[in-house]
Amino acid sequence: MTPAQAQPLCAADLDGSGDAETPGETAQCSEMTDGSYLCPIQQAACVADAVGAYSCPLGSQYPCATPIGGGTPSCSPHACTSVIGGGIEEEDPVVDDPGAPNDGPVDADGNCLGAIEIFAGRAVRCRPAGLKTTFSNCCKDRGEIVKDGMGSSISSIGTKIAIAKGVWTGMKAAYTAFKAGATASQAASAGANAIIVGIDPTSIAISLAINFMMDFLLSGCDQQDMEVGMLRGSGMCHEVGTYCASTILGVCVQKAKSHCCFNTKLGRIIQEQGRPQLASFNAVGWGTAKKPYCRGFTAEEFQALDFSKMDLSEYYSDIEARVQSDIQIDMKDRIDAYMETVNP
Template sequence: MRAPSLALLAGLGLLGLAVSAHAATAMPQRTLPTEIREPVEPTDPTGPSDPGSPSNKGGPSNPVTGQLCAADLNGNGDAADPGEIASCDRTQGGAPQCPIGRVACIADETGTYGCPIGPQYACMTPIGGGNPQCSSNACADPAITPFQETPPINDPGAPADGAVDAEGNCTANIEIFGGRGMRCRPPGIANTLSNCCKNKDRIIKDGMGSKFSSLSLKIQVIKGVFRGVSAAFQAFRAGATAGEAASAGFNAIIGVDPTSIAINLAINFLIEVLLQGCDQEDMETGMLRSSGMCHEVGAYCTVSFLGLCLQPARGNCCFNTKLGRIIQEQGRPQLKSFNGIGWGTPEHPVCRGFTPEEFQALDFSKIDLSEYYAEIEARAQTTIQLEMKDRVDAYLQIMH
């Protein structure tokens, strides 16, 4: 694969990117591996093995097709780091053996070999001969013991469950500062050990105006940029020149407003995403997280094997603005209705907005908005406070 050239990036930067009302084409899902030929050097958690024993480092000398093993070597709760999953090796008896944490067996006075890390682990002779070895980590065939996978959160947010009257007011359930549950994935087996939760600079602008007030429209902005960058990148990979690739990206976009998004940052971010194993939800969550619009609920596992997590994920509640996220974070503790619920679980975040009654009950004198003020340098703090008060008052008048 050719790396994106400076000319391509420059061409992409000249695209007139704007809001797309259509969903972007999703990136193809990567198939989880059933064999890892060259695992990163595993370490022996029991300490150095006998100096005369065969080394347990390096790739498998004769891997068993389809057989995999995994171990949490660094004790961080998953086996998603380099060297923590490997192909199993053949042995003379035909049984597979995990190379991770493998040590030499020790012979007693009768010449019988025993495993120094536990008698329950079998000593096996390598296919090429030599001293028997043992490993505490089990092998399994994913075709027989499949990976356990959790699908993306894919939360559509609050549904439009009512009609709008002649004055544009919703006549059904109303949520104020509502969000969506979204996930991104740190390094793991499904995203080729790439960090898809890595925060960049602020990409989505907070003050987009009423046209971009909803989170769904902001995501459509992101998808519009993604559509163009993805089309340009695919054209470049297929052999197009930088200019041709940029043209392909331009033609794939339907009217993006360049004032709604930091175009250069978005392009750099998406090019990096396209070079990694991140999927579209990773990309959407990453842009919103980078822009300060997401509250991280916690970590959970999306791919597991033999009881070990191979692909962690982080569940988030993402909102339409940074202001929405700040008010949600500091407003929820004030309300009894969120007691015992909090933010839900990382796998199933509770991202609902405030009801009108809950919103009226908030004490804004206890909400610190300094983080929000610092981001809006061109407007005075008093102006922002007055605008907020006017908008809240206007909203409450409509509700009455």
Template sequence: MLLSALRRPSLLAAIGAALFLIAGASHARAEQICALDLNASGAADDPGEVVACEAGEDTDTWSCPLQRVACSQEPTGTYSCPLGAEHACITPQGGGTPMCSPASCTATSSSEIVDEPVADDPGAPADGLVDSQGNCLGSIEIFAGRALRCRPPGLRTTFSNCCKDRGKIVKDGMGSSLASLQTKIAVAKAVFTGMKAAYVAFKAGATAGQAAGAGANAIIAGFDPASIAISLAVNFMVDFLLSGCDQQDMEVGMLRGSGMCHEVGTYCSTKILGICVQKSKGHCCFNTKLGRIIQEQGRPQLRSFNAQGWGTPKAPYCRGFTPEEFQALDFSKMDLSEYYADIEARAQSQIQVDIKEKIDGFMRATGQ
């Protein structure tokens, strides 16, 4: 198991680094940070492009180490920055020649660090009344999706890739056709609960293997283990313990890896002094892989989606089809080979593995 190979000091060091970059630390050298697009990519979201500033000789001044150069002394005895008069010359704390950098420093709690709000989209609600036969009397959406985002490497993720596909953790086809999206959300939250349980156990002194067991048991207790690939979920938890990824990153990682998400595009979600230091990828995630495929190939057939398409990366447009739109779809023009290949690949041996996982999960949960 991957987790058993980890060592406690390395895990705590990684978590400490995440807390340092995300929340800021209390000691002096972490009070201000600076960012610079060193590779001309259009953003400072690569390792080494966001660093802690160093305190100057005057405790109220800070110096950015990125592309820092020595200032030139004028005949009057003052110093000027060769990069331009707009860049201040800062004397190092230990004394010496003043230095300047093209990047400015800002406090970690400053309003100059701007985060875009994260959309919390619960998906299509169960709205309206039902008749005596249970038929919905309100609006109906078929293959409705949910707007979610994940974050590639950047400042807020401690340069971990929170959009990385981690295998097919969530199994397709579970849950009823109307409630299955909420089921997928419940699965994601169950794995998140397991991740927290593993971390708590680890902090309390458990070995890496014991922490993994605590996380797996928490998943099983919170959800039907037949719906999740338990071994992948445990490895998934470890990856997230070693990163700055949050719960929504984790949900997208599971659903996207399971083939249930359509990527809408990338946008800047965090800026420092106007410089992008963290990007996000907007997605529409659906209840099944089949739902995602039909949405991708059905929308171009309908005029009602022409104006908005998939929306914007920051605000994906993930609504489902109305019954009228669904009836208008021409399935003969759709390529469903991706879905058929999945069905063909699900051999008898894989079904037997699923059954074994369910039995083993139950036995672990009941201590037998």
């Protein structure tokens, strides 16, 4: 038995945008009687001459072929991909960096004895509307779902920096359940339950999270799209750039937006405003769209930051219950306590 082969595809930049990411700019090709395939985009009927020979009105360079089902021979100005694999070329590898591994030596109390990274991020991507997302915008912000408020005790730091990890765990649980046959509602509930196991339940709007996951699961978005979507909408991601993730015969049919996503909104803000102060980031910045540079600060770099030159108003506005001066004092206490733990 001959194995099934993927249907050939074709793509065309009809709107002059430089890609083929909108509906109607990609299509499945039709099989013809001579074994070739014809792209239906801008397809034209061939014209017969006096002796019955057909020619393409679009140009003699385009061959005429008859559909398997019969009818008038047709031609198209656009080529079809190879049958094998459908001809979609994927960017390799997908932007997905788990961040710095926690693999250094620790003391008896579990404190890190090796090199540490403060406010480290993870390189990830989401995809705007395109062929691979069934033309759904998987980068669309859906509002703040994860909250990044500061509690009253220093011990809550561990909970706050676990937020992103909890989101990643939840998205994986939801996507795995959905692929295993669960309904979107059941999968979203499984994802929400996985999230609140790892973080303070008051840090996330559960009902919004469930609706968010259901929306994503019913679209063409994947697990990483969901991860980035929730953190991006909650203000925890810095967008690095856009690159082409999938092409057909050299025509881009799916773009991706790369990000550095952090455990907290505060981490993202300090990274954005702290990096310009440090010479060690001058040459590389945030990296490139395909290779985001999301590392955290070393202890020495963090100590060198001048917080008086940072605008933290975006963060202050999220904590309306406390006056700004109290937050500044609390933040200084937290940073001092953290540095004492790192450098006793």
